[in-house]
Amino acid sequence: MNFKRMMTVVTVGATMFAGTVSAQAATSYARTKTVNVKHGSYYVANKRGKTYNFNGSTRKFRMKANHALKNYTKTTWTKTAQSYVTKNHKKQLYFYVVNAKTNVKGWVYAKDLKAGKNYQASSVKKTKSAPFYRAKSGKLVTISGKNSLLKLTNGKTLKTNLTYNRTKQRDVYLNGKKHHYYYVVSADNKLRGWIASDYLKAGKDYQMTGVSKLKATALIMAKAGKTYRLTGKNNAMHLTSARALSAKDNYTTTQARYIYMRNKKYRYYNISNTNGSVSGWVRSDYVKAGKHAVVTKQTSSSQKPTSTTKVTSHSSSRVVSSSSSSTSKPVTSSSSSVESVSSSSSSSVTSSSNSSSSSSTATAPVNDFAGKSVHAIYTGTSDYLYTSSDFTDANIASQSLKSDLGMQVYPNNERQMNFTTYALPVTLDGKNLYMKLSFPDLIDDGIYLDGVYQPGIGLYTGVVKPTDPSVRYDRPILPDSDWIYYYDGGFSVFRYDGTNWVQVS
Numbered sequence: 001m002n003f004k005r006m007m008t009v010v011t012v013g014a015t016m017f018a019g020t021v022s023a024q025a026a027t028s029y030a031r032t033k034t035v036n037v038k039h040g041s042y043y044v045a046n047k048r049g050k051t052y053n054f055n056g057s058t059r060k061f062r063m064k065a066n067h068a069l070k071n072y073t074k075t076t077w078t079k080t081a082q083s084y085v086t087k088n089h090k091k092q093l094y095f096y097v098v099n100a101k102t103n104v105k106g107w108v109y110a111k112d113l114k115a116g117k118n119y120q121a122s123s124v125k126k127t128k129s130a131p132f133y134r135a136k137s138g139k140l141v142t143i144s145g146k147n148s149l150l151k152l153t154n155g156k157t158l159k160t161n162l163t164y165n166r167t168k169q170r171d172v173y174l175n176g177k178k179h180h181y182y183y184v185v186s187a188d189n190k191l192r193g194w195i196a197s198d199y200l201k202a203g204k205d206y207q208m209t210g211v212s213k214l215k216a217t218a219l220i221m222a223k224a225g226k227t228y229r230l231t232g233k234n235n236a237m238h239l240t241s242a243r244a245l246s247a248k249d250n251y252t253t254t255q256a257r258y259i260y261m262r263n264k265k266y267r268y269y270n271i272s273n274t275n276g277s278v279s280g281w282v283r284s285d286y287v288k289a290g291k292h293a294v295v296t297k298q299t300s301s302s303q304k305p306t307s308t309t310k311v312t313s314h315s316s317s318r319v320v321s322s323s324s325s326s327t328s329k330p331v332t333s334s335s336s337s338v339e340s341v342s343s344s345s346s347s348s349v350t351s352s353s354n355s356s357s358s359s360s361t362a363t364a365p366v367n368d369f370a371g372k373s374v375h376a377i378y379t380g381t382s383d384y385l386y387t388s389s390d391f392t393d394a395n396i397a398s399q400s401l402k403s404d405l406g407m408q409v410y411p412n413n414e415r416q417m418n419f420t421t422y423a424l425p426v427t428l429d430g431k432n433l434y435m436k437l438s439f440p441d442l443i444d445d446g447i448y449l450d451g452v453y454q455p456g457i458g459l460y461t462g463v464v465k466p467t468d469p470s471v472r473y474d475r476p477i478l479p480d481s482d483w484i485y486y487y488d489g490g491f492s493v494f495r496y497d498g499t500n501w502v503q504v505s
Contacts, residue, residue, distance in 0.1 A: 028060045031085040034096065042077045042097065043118035043175055044069045051097065051106030054083075066106050067099075074119045075100045075149060076173075077108070100149040116176020119150045124170045124183075132166055132184060133205030133262055134158045137479070140184075140193030143172070155193045157497050159504070160480045161206045162236060163187040163260075172196075188236035190504070203263020208237050211270070212256050219251040219271060222288040227271065227280030229379075231491075238493065240461070240484060242280040242380065242446065243438075249273040250292050257281075275421070276382060277438035277445075368415070368425040369432045373408040377463045377486040378435075380446025385433040389415065389423035397433050406488035409435075411442060411449070448486055462486070466494050466501040 031054070047070040052063040063085075081096035093110040100120070121143070140155040150172065158164075168183035172194075180197040187207065208230065229240040237259070245251075255270035259281075269287060272279035368389070378401065385397040408427040414437070415423045422437040424447070437445045443454050451470060453462025460483040464471060483494040483501060494501045 028056065028062055029085055029087060030060065031058050031083045031094075033058060034081050034083050036081050037079065040079045040115060041117045041120075042079055042095070042113035042115055043075075044073045044077075044112070045114040046112040047073065049109060049112030051104075051108045052094075054107055058083075063107070067104060069108070069112060072099055072101070072104070074151075076118045076120050077113060079113075082110075083107070114176060117173035118175055119152070120173045121147050121150055121181075122171040123147060124168050127166060127169050130166050130202065131187075131204045131207075132164045132182070132200040132202055133162070134160050134164075134199065135201040136199055138195060138199040140191060140195050143181075143194050152194075156191055158195060158199060159186070159191065159495065161238075161482075162191075163205050163207050164191070164200065166200075169197075170194075186236070188233075188505070201263065204260035205262050206237055206239075207260045208234050208268075209258045210234065214254050214256050214269075216252055216254050217289065218291040219253055219269070219287040220290040220292060221245040221247050221249070221251075221286065223286055225282060225286035227278060227282045230281055240379075243278045243444070245282065245286060246273070246278070248292065249278065251278075251287060253287075256284075275436075275438075276384075277421075277436070279382070368413045368423075368434075369410060369427065371410060371412055373410050373427060374449050376407060376409045376442070376447050376449045377488065378402075378405045378407065378447055379461070379486055379491075382436070385426070385428065385435060387433060389417060389434045391417070391421065391423075391434075391436045397431070399428050399431065399433065401435070404486060404488070404490050409442075409447065409449070414440070414442075416440070453483075460484070465492075466496075 049069040050065040051067040051069070053066050055062050055064060077097040077099050079095045079097050083094050083096070084091045085094050086092075094107045095110050095113065096105070097108055097113070098105040138158050140158060142153040142155055143150055144153070145151045152172075164184035164186050166182045166184050170181050170183075172179045172181045181194045182197050182200065183192075183194050184200070185192040225245050227242045227245065229242045231238045231240065239259075251271040251273050253269040253271045257268055257270075259266050259268050267284040268281045269284055270279075270281050271287065382401050385399050385401050386395045387397050388395040405428075410425040410427075413425050417423050422440055424435045424437050424442070424445075426433050426435050435445075435447075437447075439445050442449065443452070448454075448461065448463040451462075451464050451468075453460055453464050453471065460466065460481065462484075463486050465485050466483040477496050479496060479498040481496045483496070485492045485494060492503055493505045495504045496502075
């Protein structure tokens with residue numbers, strides 16, 4: 001009886017032991033023989049996947065994870081062998097792979113990878129220098145490491161309105177796709193690096209030829225447009241809007257040049273109007289050969305006299321007197337454009353006309369340099385300042401007017417001299433002088449008061465930095481917009497990268 005009980009215990013124990021072995025056997029797998037295959041390149045498709053070590057025989061082995069694929073998304077795996085593993089009565093294909101990084105290898109489920117190279121490249125080839133310009137927004141990159149294991153580091157953003165010269169090229173493989181990369185250097189020598197070729201287009205952008213002299217040619221406006229100020233070098237130039245063309249003005253050109261924009265070649269003329277208030281470069285299709293006839297206004301002898309006095313002025317500081325008598329007191333204002341006709345007998349008309357004429361040419365007692373002056377920067381293209389508001393050659397001052405010049409101006413004392421001329425009192429180097437203007441708005445004449453800026457489509461100009469806290473915007477800022485900040489003796493250019501203003505020159 002005791003013997004039977006002992007046998008029962010032994011039998012039960014043996015059964016329990018057999019159950020433990022069976023449970024452990026469930027974590028073991030069977031697989032086919034390892035077969036060496038032609039080497040192939042792969043990259044990670046499933047970041048949750050892993051590589052494994054196979055321990056044991058093909059009939060019975062265990063899998064132990066040794067690497068997480070999420071740590072190797074920017075590398076290439078090379079397949080050297082394969083085997084089918086039976087799991088839950090299903091066969092799954094596994095590759096034996098070696099990573100481009102040293103000593104990183106193991107077995108991986110085939111569906112966790114995709115065929116193709118990743119972060120690998122061909123050798124660098126030197127090319128003949130060729131110009132390109134930006135086709136779409138992107139960043140230049142620095143490429144380091146071996147061709148089998150690259151590292152790409154983002155650099156500066158590719159800029160518009162600039163030519164890039166390609167000097168090298170290579171193929172870069174990313175996630176199984178081959179990309180042509182160019183090594184480029186910007187024409188202003190401020191940017192360099194590698195960029196995928198589809199971010200560029202062949203051709204020059206914002207470059208110009210030298211100046212060609214022309215025989216003086218008369219021109220008139222063909223369609224609405226503007227003249228431009230050209231700055232920078234021939235291989236990296238900038239266009240700054242200057243003045244609008246007028247359908248009434250006559251222009252003359254003696255110079256021409258070609259400007260390249262997005263691989264298109266445009267002919268430009270350097271023009272100026274008769275009185276020199278408008279000058280700059282204009283595209284040739286905005287003007288045409290011709291000349292407007294000069295119209296001289298004459299007063300008919302049969303015109304009936306009236307008892308009105310017409311004063312063309314726009315300054316609120318003027319005092320205007322109107323009278324119908326030839327014995328009226330002189331007009332005590334700074335206006336020099338007064339037309340007066342008295343209603344009386346024919347003998348007194350002449351006397352009244354003479355009295356009015358002498359009154360209009362008399363020196364105005366108003367002090368043009370009284371009141372508050374404001375610092376300003378001149379960005380136009382005129383050359384002269386005058387000692388008097390009578391803008392004749394005899395009154396040209398010794399101080400020359402040049403672009404980016406700082407001075408004190410008296411905007412409240414600006415006076416209209418005639419239909420197309422305004423006089424602005426200024427102080428330069430301690431001397432009181434006058435500037436000849438064509439528009440009442442100072443900005444239209446290229447004069448920017450401190451803290452003032454003018455917005456435009458893609459271009460802002462003013463005597464204040466875009467980063468100044470005082471600047472307020474009344475419209476969204478377009479990416480790659482430029483801001484020209486003028487100061488005494490020069491200017492700086494800022495560019496908006498979509499988030500911040502960055503100084504580029």
